[in-house]
Amino acid sequence: DGGITQSPKYLFRKEGQNVTLSCEQNLNHDAMYWYRQDPGQGLRLIYYSQIVNDFQKGDIAEGYSVSREKKESFPLTVTSAQKNPTAFYLCATATDRGRWYNEQFFGPGTRLTVL
Amino acid sequence: SQQGEEDPQALSIQEGENATMNCSYKTSINNLQWYRQNSGRGLVHLILIRSNEREKHSGRLRVTLDTSKKSSSLLITASRAADTASYFCATGANSKLTFGKGITLSVRP
Numbered sequence: 695d696g697g698i699t700q701s702p703k704y705l706f707r708k709e710g711q712n713v714t715l716s717c718e719q720n721l722n723h724d725a726m727y728w729y730r731q732d733p734g735q736g737l738r739l740i741y742y743s744q745i746v747n748d749f750q751k752g753d754i755a756e757g758y759s760v761s762r763e764k765k766e767s768f769p770l771t772v773t774s775a776q777k778n779p780t781a782f783y784l785c786a787t788a789t790d791r792g793r794w795y796n797e798q799f800f801g802p803g804t805r806l807t808v809l
Numbered sequence: 810s811q812q813g814e815e816d817p818q819a820l821s822i823q824e825g826e827n828a829t830m831n832c833s834y835k836t837s838i839n840n841l842q843w844y845r846q847n848s849g850r851g852l853v854h855l856i857l858i859r860s861n862e863r864e865k866h867s868g869r870l871r872v873t874l875d876t877s878k879k880s881s882s883l884l885i886t887a888s889r890a891a892d893t894a895s896y897f898c899a900t901g902a903n904s905k906l907t908f909g910k911g912i913t914l915s916v917r918p
Contacts, residue, residue: 698851729908736897736910737852784851797842798906800851 697721698801700785705806707772707779715770715804717785725788726768727798730754730781737784743768772806780808813841813898813909821915828885830912832898833878840901841874841881845894846911852897855883890918 701716717726725744729737739752743762757776762768772779782805786798816831832841840859844852858865858874858881865872871884885892895911 700851734910737908739905739907782849786852796901797854797857798852799854800844802851803849805849 698785698787698799700783700801700804702804703802705804707806707808709808710774712771712773713806715772715783715785715806717768717770717801718766719768719785719787719799719801720766721787721799722765723787723789723799724765726762727786727788728752728758728760728768728770729784729786731784731803732781740770740783779806781806813900813907815896815898815909815912817912818910819913819915821917822888824888824890824916824918826888828888828892828914828916830883830885830896830914832881832883832909834881834898834900835879836902838876838900838902841872842899842901842906843870843872843881843883844897844899844908846897847894855896885914888914888916890916892916 697720699718707713727742728740731737738754740758741760743749749760749762759771782803784803785801788796788798813832813834842857843855846852856867856872858872869886874881893916895913897908897911899906899908
């Protein structure tokens with residue numbers, strides 16, 4: 695987990711609320727990713743960014759939004775449009791912009807629960 | 810869509826035994842990677858094997874790749890209780906890294 699910080703570790707949200715998950719890295723990596731992990735589903739890509747001020751949708755982007763204003767930070771907002779947001783969210787980084795199938799480094803994760 | 814599929818879904822062995830996990834995939838890949846995840850934690854990269862490689866070693870880990878069969882195996886030799894975790898294969902292709910659903914390995918002391 696070294697070099698990648700995710701906060702908070704646990705997050706509880708009421709239905710209809712937007713929440714923002716933080717991801718910060720000091721590895722000087724260009725690429726950053728957000729994944730969602732559900733039991734028995736493996737990891738699914740939500741959004742990714744290869745450079746500051748640019749990001750692309752992954753496989754399950756609906757109901758989520760991101761920003762990449764700084765190289766070190768890639769926050770994920772879970773909006774009220776996300777129908778089933780309870781999950782474990784993982785942030786990852788990688789070197790070599792444009793070759794983002796290289797080794798990825800993961801943060802410790804945020805567990806989001808909708809009450 | 811899931812690219813890699815691991816087999817078996819769960820594996821329980823005695824400490825000291827070898828653990829073999831398999832991954833199959835459907836389309837051409839640039840590389841295949843294996844990751845470990847301890848319960849409630851982030852993933853840790855174990856090893857990467859490129860499409861032009863057939864075997865790779867790292868400590869007690871041995872990975873093979875057979876592109877003709879679109880399959881890979883991860884062998885952990887002389888397993889330890891600390892190897893208890895979930896293991897994921899991930900395939901790099903089409904500018905994307907796609908993860909399988911994982912294998913749960915339990916190593917009994």
